[in-house]
Amino acid sequence: MAARAAYIYCGVMDLLTVGVIYCFAVEIFFLGMWLFYGRREYAFFEHARRKATFLCPRCNKLYAAPAGAETCACPRCGHENTRLKY
Numbered sequence: 334m335a336a337r338a339a340y341i342y343c344g345v346m347d348l349l350t351v352g353v354i355y356c357f358a359v360e361i362f363f364l365g366m367w368l369f370y371g372r373r374e375y376a377f378f379e380h381a382r383r384k385a386t387f388l389c390p391r392c393n394k395l396y397a398a399p400a401g402a403e404t405c406a407c408p409r410c411g412h413e414n415t416r417l418k419y
């Protein structure tokens with residue numbers, strides 16, 4: 334009954350064509366959402382996630398600071414350290 338109603342409503346297109354077009358539309362919609370939210374997530378959190386690692390030779394404390402910092406003071410003893418390079 335519903336298939337017949339859809340067939341009548343669509344005119345020249347049959348139900349299979351409408352179904353295929355609908356599936357592609359849904360697929361494109363979700364692909365667009367995935368790309369949009371993925372890029373937004375990357376833009377929001379990537380900078381905060383990236384860290385530079387430091388090791389204090391004086392007190393042997395391993396700590397992190399935001400990326401881009403070449404030197405950072407040790408939070409335990411205050412000694413200025415350069416970042417670890419891998």
Ligand SMILES: [Zn+2]
Nearest residue numbers: 389392407410
């Ligand atoms: Zn230290």
